[in-house]
Amino acid sequence: MNPMPESLESRYDHKATEEKIYRLWEKSGYFNPDNLPFVRHTSSVKSHDAKAKSFCIIMPPPNANGALHIGHAVGVTLQDIMVRFNRMRGKKTLWLPGADHAGFETQVVFDKKLDKEGRNRFVMDREELWKEIWDFTQKNKEIMYGQLKKLGASCDWSREKFTLDPDIVKTVYDTFEKLYEDGLVYRDLRVINWCPKHRTALSDLEVKYVEREDPLYYIKYGPLTLATVRPETKFGDTALAVNPKDKRYTRYVGKEIEAKGVLGTLKFKVVADEAVDPKFGTGVVKVTPAHDPADFEIWQRHKNEIPGPKIVIDESGRLTGDVGEFKGLKVAEAREKVAAKMKEIGILEKIDEHYTHQVATCYKCGNILEPLPKPQWFIRMTAKPQPKTSNIQHLTSNKSLRDMAVEAVRKGKIKFIPKRIEKVYFHWLKNIRDWNISRQIVWGIRIPAYFCLGCGEPKINPEVKARWFLVRHGETDWNKEGRLIGNSDIPLNDMGRSQARATAKKLKLHNIDLIISSPLARCRETAEIIRDVTGAELIFEDRLIERNHGKTEGMLRKDAEKEFGNLYTYEPRIPGSEGYRDVELRAWEAFTHHKNDHHHKNVVFVTHGGVVRTLLKKLRNWEVERMFQNPSVKNSEVFEFDVLKKQCTKCGGDLFEQDPDVFDTWFSSAQWPFATLMISRGSKSKIKSQKLKSDFEEFYPTDVMETGYDILFFWVARMVMMGLYRTGKIPFKTVYLNGLVRDKDREKMSKSKGNVIDPLGVAEIYGTDAVRMALVVGNAPGNDIVISEDKIRGYRNFATKLWNIARFVVSHKSATSYQQPAASKNKEDRENLAELKKIKAKITRHVERFEFHLAAETIYHYIWHTFADKIIERYKPRLRGESFAFGAAMRPSGHGAPRSGASEGASPARLLAGQSSGSQGQKILTDRAAAYHTLETIFAESLKMLHPFMPFVTEEIFQKLFPGELLVTEKW
């Protein structure tokens, strides 16, 4: 027998309740599918048993770079509805939570933070910056998880994953390696989308085209005239092109024409290419392969005829190279000045001032993107795998990634809700191009590509045996003053010591075993600081001392230069000095000697600027000129090399340098469904011996992927590709796409517009349940969601209504346990229970069909306008024992009495003495019990049906009504 229910407070206090209830759920452990109990059958209302035994949703990991917004709340609510519903139906239900490091997005957020602090990542040390962002995301992650709990997310926290967890990173590396082995990933020089502000490449998806009106310049090129909006790229022109069918220009094709240019006379060859539209402009285009993707392709088609990319714009969007007086100007300034100059020298024929076109901009900062030629890693979307090794057994499919993704949906293995999204999906895949996955930022998963120092051959995901570092000593006073220091024993100054400490701290992350240092004071001190911080062994090596400057030692560099000319020569020039050749000889001898002895250790060489230079030359196989062109080594600067277990297959070298770039976050996100589930939980032998299924076997393919339609291409399509590629199976069976949340004026919410609704803020005011309900009702799949505080308030009122219904029901509760009552013979009871059954079937159907908005509205209406307004009102007389006095509902038969007699002490205060004796009194009593039980059954079922939508208030009431029971695992 359960204890008597507590009476309810007069008001529902969501603040006190929500936290308490979430703790109760967590304590039960039922969010972890491994702990789920056998489902009890407590209801007289039948529901069909679920056929499938498990149910799994992988939560789209929110970005760990800020608080959750209302869009997250939509997703969390919809997923939680599905998860709670399926759990209540007895399925082994897993909802796996996580967080995304969100490479570029987080980098941008962090850049802004740095900017506010007057800092800038481009001058920061990689490791230092990484550590800071790591701390930043970890902090955000914890806040975010707290927010998910506040939203009632019933996910399994024991399986929580972060996209930078080592096991996830390993999976991502393995995928990259497999792609490489299958010939589906390659590194190539292409003209890519470059954001000059963020200084990184972007994928095609991250480009936002905006319409702009710009002048269209008609420029005379010798006998021809062409139109361009970018006269400033003229310096990078390497040819002219016309359409092969354009008769006007046939006679020029293959010929070289001479043209007057801003910087003098130019000669260009004219090529014929289909890409040129004869109807646009004059039908002649200039070919600028370095700064226009289309021109780059024209060049590739005419490689033998015309010169390749000639770079005239740099990474910050300024003119560079052979551009005369325009050097250093930003693109926009240069455009005007070049145009003015053209006009001046009479080659500007005319200007169409109102030419509208689409301009590629950065989707984050809105700056105009600069097409630049850069070698990047690309994934082939439309090519079949071509394994590098002859062993093709490991191939999961012989189809291109694109074709796999198309087929899975075409064959109906993956269903989209709403269905119309399929068309968009197919259309995108049809036109897809190779995916640039390199990003020139620090925050992310660093690409596991190592380039052989000897020959440049890449090695993917190799085993690293040891890391070797070249470090220049910290600053000395002579450095500061600009004096040449060779073998003089000048100590570090304060700055030098602090530089050395910073470097030491960084090196500590790499578990240094050995420090090999030049014995000169400035190196010795630096090395000792590194030793003290890292605890590594320190030895000295005479062959690492600085170049002997001979007569110039101790002189100010400018004075020395004045007197002796160029100081930086391969052969000795200054009396008594060494040339770089001499330094190179002895330094390389020392390096190889120690490498033989210590190749398995992590080693730091502490040495001098000149020595580092010569070592870099040898290591990187530079020509002599390249060594001198390269900027000089800064005090305490570090160069890292990796010693790989296996030698380079091409040249036999074992020293490599890792690609500094990181992956596009979506590359790792694309692997999220299987990466999170492939992680071994407990020992494999345990799983094997107990014949337990691993998470991957149990839950993959997952059931539903619920996310916003705005990341259909970014994420969903790529998950399908990567899932199929790695596992041979689809990652999920159904994709449910929700809309974007808009404000009352249908504006997209954004921080900059200031129209954001903070879901946690309004939850604090109106309760989480009200927010969830407001986000679900009227929210058809794929349609944008309009939310207002009024609507939330409306559902807060509903929670209050529910609470008051509970107060009424509980106040009539007898000392009965919650058991299945015998069927009431009372017509009214039977009719109401029959209607309840219908409503339940309807709601079940709606939820199964992902029509959550309809399910929510149905239960809302049933509870308020049927149960509360009609049923309760009609039952009031019976509950008061008045029904017989009016000869109402119940037939004069006692058979309908529920098994669990509800007589003694039932609703004590309301039992009037006169009615509790005699046969008439008995009938009244049994009718009251039947009425109550019907009411309680309907209410309990209503609570269940509402629970996925409004979990907190329903659980709280359930606790009061049936102390000791848990609604969260009640049988649906």
Next chain:
RNA sequence: GCGCGUUUAGCUCAGUGGCAGAGCGCUCCGUUCACAUCGGAGAGGUGGCAGGUUCGAUCCCUGCAACGCGCACCA
């Protein structure tokens, strides 16, 4: 240019081949024992426009318009 979506009450949105729905807002009435964070009653829609299919269309088809979105592009 190609494609997609939307157009229903004052506002924001659901839904259905057969008397048109919700929330909020509005009007009137009501604080008696679940509930004023409420209850009761009510006003309010030629369902964008024009055709077609049908016994019957808000729903299906065609065209148009307005708004929104996605994709692709030529300098």
